[in-house]
Amino acid sequence: MSIALRGIGKRFGEFAAVENIDLDVPSGALLALLGPSGCGKTTLLRIIAGLEIPDAGQVLFDGRDATFRPVRERKVGFVFQHYALFSHMTVFENVAFGLKVKPRAERPPGALISRKVESLLELVQLEWAGGRYPAQLSGGQRQRVALARALAVDPDVLLLDEPFGALDTQVRHELRRWLRRLHDELHFTSIFVTHDQQEAIEVADTIVVLNRGRIEQLGVPGEVYDLPTSAFVHRFLGQVNEVAVQMREGRAHLGPIDISADAAASTAGSIALIRPHEIDVGRGAGGWPATVLTVRVIGPVVRLELQAEGRKAHPPLEAEISRERHEAERFGVGEAVNLKFRRWQIYPAGIPAD
Amino acid sequence: MATPVAAINPGVRAGRVIPGFGLTLGFTMLYLSLIVLIPLSATFIRSFGLGWGHFWAVVSTPRVLASLRLSFGAAAIAATINAAFGLLVAWVLVRYTFPFRRLVDAMVDLPFALPTAVAGIALTALYAPNGWLGQLLRPWGIQVAFTPLGVVVALTFIGLPFVVRTLQPVLEDLDKEVEQAAATLGATARQTFLWVIMPALWPALLTGFALAFARAVGEYGSVIFIAGNMPMKSEIAPLLIVTELEQYDYAGATAIAVVMLVLSFLLMLGINALQAWTLSRHGGR
Numbered sequence: 001m002s003i004a005l006r007g008i009g010k011r012f013g014e015f016a017a018v019e020n021i022d023l024d025v026p027s028g029a030l031l032a033l034l035g036p037s038g039c040g041k042t043t044l045l046r047i048i049a050g051l052e053i054p055d056a057g058q059v060l061f062d063g064r065d066a067t068f069r070p071v072r073e074r075k076v077g078f079v080f081q082h083y084a085l086f087s088h089m090t091v092f093e094n095v096a097f098g099l100k101v102k103p104r105a106e107r108p109p110g111a112l113i114s115r116k117v118e119s120l121l122e123l124v125q126l127e128w129a130g131g132r133y134p135a136q137l138s139g140g141q142r143q144r145v146a147l148a149r150a151l152a153v154d155p156d157v158l159l160l161d162e163p164f165g166a167l168d169t170q171v172r173h174e175l176r177r178w179l180r181r182l183h184d185e186l187h188f189t190s191i192f193v194t195h196d197q198q199e200a201i202e203v204a205d206t207i208v209v210l211n212r213g214r215i216e217q218l219g220v221p222g223e224v225y226d227l228p229t230s231a232f233v234h235r236f237l238g239q240v241n242e243v244a245v246q247m248r249e250g251r252a253h254l255g256p257i258d259i260s261a262d263a264a265a266s267t268a269g270s271i272a273l274i275r276p277h278e279i280d281v282g283r284g285a286g287g288w289p290a291t292v293l294t295v296r297v298i299g300p301v302v303r304l305e306l307q308a309e310g311r312k313a314h315p316p317l318e319a320e321i322s323r324e325r326h327e328a329e330r331f332g333v334g335e336a337v338n339l340k341f342r343r344w345q346i347y348p349a350g351i352p353a354d
Numbered sequence: 355m356a357t358p359v360a361a362i363n364p365g366v367r368a369g370r371v372i373p374g375f376g377l378t379l380g381f382t383m384l385y386l387s388l389i390v391l392i393p394l395s396a397t398f399i400r401s402f403g404l405g406w407g408h409f410w411a412v413v414s415t416p417r418v419l420a421s422l423r424l425s426f427g428a429a430a431i432a433a434t435i436n437a438a439f440g441l442l443v444a445w446v447l448v449r450y451t452f453p454f455r456r457l458v459d460a461m462v463d464l465p466f467a468l469p470t471a472v473a474g475i476a477l478t479a480l481y482a483p484n485g486w487l488g489q490l491l492r493p494w495g496i497q498v499a500f501t502p503l504g505v506v507v508a509l510t511f512i513g514l515p516f517v518v519r520t521l522q523p524v525l526e527d528l529d530k531e532v533e534q535a536a537a538t539l540g541a542t543a544r545q546t547f548l549w550v551i552m553p554a555l556w557p558a559l560l561t562g563f564a565l566a567f568a569r570a571v572g573e574y575g576s577v578i579f580i581a582g583n584m585p586m587k588s589e590i591a592p593l594l595i596v597t598e599l600e601q602y603d604y605a606g607a608t609a610i611a612v613v614m615l616v617l618s619f620l621l622m623l624g625i626n627a628l629q630a631w632t633l634s635r636h637g638g639r
Binding site for chain 2: 049070071073074078080082084085087088089097098101146149153183258
C-alpha cells in the first residue's frame with residue numbers, strides 16, 4: 001500500500017511538532033524517518049498510524065483519504081519502542097490477540113489461529129516461547145514478539161517507532177539485519193523512526209531527514225550521506241569537523257590551504273564541513289601543520305585527534321585513517337604532521353552549530 | 355549436587371534495604387501481636403467461657419442469624435457497588451482533566467474523615483420519608499431510611515474511598531501505549547477495556563473491594579441512624595453486639611463477635627487467594 005502525506009501539520013499547544021509535510025511512500029518501500037529528538041518524526045509516524053489526528057493536511061492510503069480513519073480500520077502494524085506487550089498474556093496470546101478481536105464473521109477458527117501464531121513465532125525465532133510471559137523474555141525477544149503480534153493481522157503497512165532504541169548494540173545490529181530480510185521477504189510498506197543515522201543507512205531504502213518539524217532532505221542512504229543539502233544534514237549524518245573559511249588577499253583559505261578554486265567558498269564567514277575520513281594525515285611537506293593529540297584504535301579504523309596550527313581556540317580536528325595505514329605509518333602522540341583535505345563542503349555563514 | 359549459595363550462607367544474600375532480617379521480623383511479629391492478635395485472642399477466649407453448647411445457642415438464634423445475614427449481605431452489595439462506581443470515579447479522575455478536578459479528588463476522601471455518626475445523621479435526614487431524597491423516592495414506593503436498603507446506602511458511602519484510592523495509582527501507571535497497541539491490532543474500545551485494561555486492574559480492584567467490604571462489615575456509627583434497627587429486619591450484627599454489652603452479657607457479645615471474625619477472616623482469605631491468582635497471571639512485570 002502506498003502512503004502519501006499532503007501538507008501535514010500538528011501542534012501541541014504552542015509547539016509545532018510537524019509543519020507542512022509532503023511525503024510520498026511508494027508501496028513496498030522501507031523508509032526511515034531520521035532526526036534528533038523533538039524533530040517531529042514520532043508525531044509523523046503516529047499520524048500515519050492514526051494515533052494522532054493532524055491539525056492540517058491529508059493522509060492518503062493508496063490515494064484514498066485516510067486522515068480521519070480510525071486506527072483499528074487502517075490495517076497498520078505498529079511496533080512501539082518499549083514493546084507495549086500485554087503483560088498478563090502469554091507470548092502466544094499476545095500474538096493471537098489481533099486475530100481473536102476480529103468480528104465473528106472474519107475471525108479465523110481456533111485451529112487456524114494457532115497455526116498462524118505458531119508460524120509467526122517461528123518467523124521471529126521464538127517458537128519455544130509461546131507459553132512464556134513477556135516479563136520472562138529479554139528486550140530483543142520482546143521486540144520480536146511485538147513484531148510477530150503486529151504481523152499477525154497481515155498489515156498493509158508496518159510502522160516502527162524507534163524499534164531498536166531500547167536494545168543493546170549487539171542485539172540491535174542483529175535485529176536490523178533481520179528486519180531488512182523480513183521486509184524483503186514479505187514486501188509490505190515499512191516506515192521506521194530512528195535517531196540513529198547508522199541504523200537508517202543500514203536498513204532503509206529511503207531516508208527522510210527531519211529537523212524542527214520539517215523535511216530537510218530526502219534521498220537514498222548514500223546520497224544523503226555524501227551529498228547533504230544542508231549543514232544540518234551534514235552534521236547529523238556522521239561526524240564532521242567544522243573549519244571557518246578565511247579570506248586573505250581575495251582568496252579563500254582553510255588555515256593555510258588555498259581553496260579559492262571552490263566557487264562556493266568566495267564569501268567570508270562561510271564554513272567548511274569535513275568528515276574525519278576526508279582528512280589526509282601525512283608526513284610530507286605542504287598542507288596544514290598539526291600536532292597529534294590522541295591516537296585511538298577503533299576496530300578497523302584509527303581515530304586521531306589533531307591540533308592544527310592557529311586553531312587553539314577551537315576543538316581539535318578529528319581524522320580517521322585505516323588500520324592498515326596506521327600500521328604502516330605509526331603516528332605517535334605529540335608528533336608533527338601535515339593535514340590535507342580530500343573533500344569538503346562549504347555552507348553559508350550564520351548557521352548555528354547545534 | 356549444587357546448593358544455592360544463599361542456602362549455605364544466608365547473610366551473603368544481595369543487599370537488603372532494611373538491615374537485620376531477624377530484628378525487623380521480630381518487631382513485626384510483636385507489633386502485630388500487640389495490635390491485632392492479642393485483642394482478637396481475648397475475644398475468642400472470652401467466648402470460650404460459654405462452652406460449645408451455650409455458644410451455639412447464642413449465635414444460632416434467628417435474630418443473630420438475621421443480623422449476620424444483613425451485615426455481610428449489605429457489606430457485599432455495598433462493596434460491589436463501590437467496586438463498579440469506584441472504578442468509574444477513579445477512571446474519570448485519572449484520565450480526564452476538568453475544572454475543579456482537585457476538589458472532586460479531595461471530596462473522595464470525605465467519607466474517611468467524616469465522623470461516622472455525622473454521616474449517618476446526614477444520610478438519614480436525606481433519605482427519611484420526608485427528607486430531600488426520601489420525598490422524591492416515596493412516590494416510586496422506595497423507602498431507603500429504616501430499611502436494609504438504608505444500610506446498603508450507608509455502607510456504600512463509607513466504602514467508596516477504598517476502591518478509588520487503591521485503583522488510582524494503578525490507573526496512573528497503566529501504559530497508554532498498550533491500549534494504542536490494542537487499537538492498531540483492530541480491537542474495539544470495549545475489547546480493549548475488557549481484555550487489556552481490566553486484567554491489569556483486577557488485583558487492585560479486588561484489594562479495594564476487600565477493604566471496602568471489611569470496613570462495611572465492621573461499620574457501626576453511620577448505619578445505626580439510618581437502619582432503624584428493627585430486629586430481624588434492619589438490625590446489623592455490630593449493633594446486636596453493643597445491645598448484648600449494654601445488658602452486661604459479655605459472653606454473648608463476644609460469641610457474635612467471634613462468628614463475625616471467623617467469617618470475615620475466611621472471606622478475606624478467599625479474596626486474597628483470588629488476588630494471588632490474578633497476579634500470578636501477570637507473570638511478574
